[in-house]
Amino acid sequence: MQTGTMFVLVLMKDTVRIPPSKLHLDTTQTIVGILNKKFANKVVHNVGLCIALWDIEKYERSFIYPGDGATHTIVHFRYVVFRPTVDEILVGKVKNCSKEGISVSMGFFDDIFIPEDNLPHPSKFSETEQMWAWKYEEHDLFIEIGHEIRFRVMEEKFVDTSPTGPEGITMETTDPEPGPKRSPYTIVGTLAEQGLGLLSWWASAAGGEESAG
């Protein structure tokens, strides 16, 4: 089911602390600045990659606490978030090839992986070239690094990378493997369909004649 687009609006609510040093400034402008600093370029678990603030919907009451000169305001706001729907078609650039599959980057978002099983059938990994090739009729169509590639989103994976507290204190589940750096948000893609793969493979089809080669 295609229910979305790559950029969506997410309605969130957060408490914004305005320090005394900023109380003389325009409140709205200050809050916009704080929300953009806090969320831009961050992955929110199960939400997606936050890009920029869209608008502020409303403010609730502000509080002050004893011993703190700042105001605390509950703000409802909409944020632009990158979260493509499963099944959506996206275009990126080939970043890396390995025996396991292909990494794709969209520039602002890097954690896209197309595993070996999702490559066009039949594909072969060339050890000498360190590249995957789709065997189309007599031709080897190589998937070269830096080329533009169209893929379908198959799956999204969110991993909670927030640090866990000292043992015995937090009730969070324990970290399964503290090995290599894990990405908080990964998109798994596929190329196994007509029209997917390097844009150059299909460019000639636009002219009406369907010939790849």
Place this chain on the structure above:
Amino acid sequence: MEVINENAGLLSNLEVLLLLKDVQAGRNNQQKPNKDQQNLGTITYETVKYLERSPCALQTPDHVAAFMHAMKDFALTRAEKLQLLNNRPTSEVELILMVEESEERFSDEDIGGLVTAIATHLPGPEAEVSVAAVAEEEEEMEEKEEGEEAVDEDYVAI
């Protein structure tokens, strides 16, 4: 922080591009990313760079309105229309990827008609360059330069 609604609206790529350009230029009540907001500076720069290579770089709100009007003749979902707008498919192979169960829902003529309607209403790199498009492009180039300067300043600040 609490998420109230994960899907409070769908955005076309053009809407995102216009917002981010406003942020970069500090227009329409937006503030340019300052040196305290490197994350905003980076994501804005990278996303604008991506979007400016995509079909939405040539689009204006007028194109979108005309396109959405033309799409009324086809029974597409809102998300499908937006994906067609964002991707601007130029061939049937490409288009079929973005329309679910296209074979059951549409005849071959419909699909052909869709490809034609998309090419007519949305500007593409192959389209003949009209006077309006040239003017627009120049404007965009200027904006782009401004945007890049703004980011450069940030990097100097680092």
